[in-house]
Amino acid sequence: MRPVEIKPNIWSIAVNDRTTDLFEGLWPVTNEGVSYNSYIIKDEKSVLIDLTKDIFSEEFVDQIAKIVDLKTLDYVIVNHVEPDHTGALTRFREIAPNVTFIGTRQCINMMNDFYGMSENTMTVKDGDTLNLGKFNLKFLTAPMVHWPETMFTYLEEEQILFSCDAFGTFGCLDGITFDDEAGDNLPWYEKESLRYYSNIIASFSRNVLNAIEKAAAFPIQIIAPSHGLIWRKDPMRIVSLYKKFAEYAAGPTEPGVTILWGTMYRNTERAMEAVLQTITAEGVPVEVYNVADVHPSFILPSLWTKRGVLVACPTYERAMYPNMVHMLDIAEIKHVKNKVAGYFGSYAWSGGAQKVFEGYAEKLDWEVVGALEFIGMATEEDIQAIQQIAQQVAKKSKEG
Ligand SMILES: Cc1cc2nc3c(=O)[nH]c(=O)nc-3n(C[C@H](O)[C@H](O)[C@H](O)COP(=O)(O)O)c2cc1C
Ligand SMILES: [Fe+2]
Ligand SMILES: [Fe+2]
Helix, strand or coil: CCCEEEECCEEEEEEEECCCCEECCCEECCCCCEEEEEEEECCCCCEEECCCCHHHHHHHHHHHHCCCCCCCCCEEECCCCCHHHHCCHHHHHHHCCCCEEEECHHHHHHHHHHHCCCCCEEECCCCCEEECCCCEEEEEECCCCCCCCCEEEEECCCCEEEEECCCCCCECCCCCCEHHHCHHHHHHHHHHHHHHHHHHHHHHHHHHHHHHHHHCCCCCCEEEECCCCEECCCHHHHHHHHHHHHHCCCCCCEEEEEEEECCCCCHHHHHHHCCHHHHHHCCCCEEEEECCCCCHHHHHHHHHHEEEEEEECCEECCEECHHHHHHHHHHHHCCCCCCEEEEEEEECCCCCHHHHHHHHHHHCCCEEEEEEEEECCCCHHHHHHHHHHHHHHHHHHCCC
16 A cells, blocks of 8 residues: 555555465455554654565565655664564665664564574663654563564654554455544454454453553554554544453453354254254354354354353264364464353264363363263254253353
């Protein structure tokens, strides 16, 4: 995208990535895309905040050159070394060999690890400031939001928080830059912020809350993240959304039940069908995901926000239906704790899926209200027992 002046002498340079199918090699963004946002501050000293992914190096450099002469650029602030924000570094140094790279001690070490770069660096600590002339920048470390070296950069005069991954969303910026330009698409970006959060940030929720608390000490007019919309009309909107998402990790979650299901010959599916009205009769919403069809990226938002989870799948080779194992592995990696849960599924001779479920539930501290393996087609008795499990999950999900 062309540079957008967000305040006098402060520019957004965003690259829309419509090429990458899997963000981080994991999370589908084929339809949604994702943006990598960088920022330029022009003053007596000029600064670029964050770079971009390697494959976009050339267009990135072209856009920056519209605003500053790269030969005169003084600093690049590296809030985060993950290559979606530093991949262009090698190319960038060829064009601007004298620029000084600023980051935390771990950031500087990591740039050496990733790019063999050890010169022209400046290490900053939490609370350090940098005078650019008229403007002053303050560096606020934000460890594990998303990596250990991560920091925020705060522009004191304009009260802009350059927050890197924090407060980011998936989704390209289709001709817009700010929250107030999103119009009817704002709920879509907010939905993508939850998907981004549950896919990328969820494991670090405690750190997100710490970082929000730290940033709260400063007045904020604009939240300028490294992915998605810049929030200037209502910067606290995205902060409060992130706070809510982060609090789901350990605090109260929303009433409702996520059903994760999979089947080979529909015995488990028919049992699953029989619990849907049991759940809605408790007055709570239910979201139903076939784990063989839906990528975990699109399931995690429901799993993260809803208190109840029902796992429904058959035994497969004395263990669990493999797509469900994959989903539960992802849930474990993403620290999806704080759930009330149940299991049911069909088997033919040995069973085994229930035991696998119980293993995950233990690792994730899920409160298991019941589990039932049934042979072949569920009998009326089986169905009643499964409905009881579902009812308990739905009921308990209302307790927060
Ligand atoms: C490839 C394959 C492997 C299976 N392995 C086991 C097994 O190890 N133990 C068992 O009790 N049932 C096993 N089953 C049987 C299924 O669990 C059983 O058919 C069940 O009813 C399938 O449930 P569904 O109709 O929901 O797919 C296996 C079935 C298939 C197709
Ligand atoms: Fe990151
Ligand atoms: Fe990122």
